[in-house]
Amino acid sequence: MSAHALYVTAAYGVSALAIAGLILWILADQRARKRELAELEAAGHRRRSDRGKQA
Secondary structure, eight states, rough: OOOHHHHHHHHHHHHHHHHHHHHHHHHHHHHHHHHHHHHHHHHTTTOGGGOOOEE
16 A cells, blocks of 8 residues: 555545544434423423424
């Protein structure tokens, strides 16, 4: 394998790892926000978009 091919392969590998890490971070953050929202709703807090609606 030439030095150029090794460089390109390494660059793709590092990029793939970075993108995978970002995707995992986003998914973990999404789960945390959903859990936080559920806790707030359970505590009686409502969304601003629900102000016009009466349950």
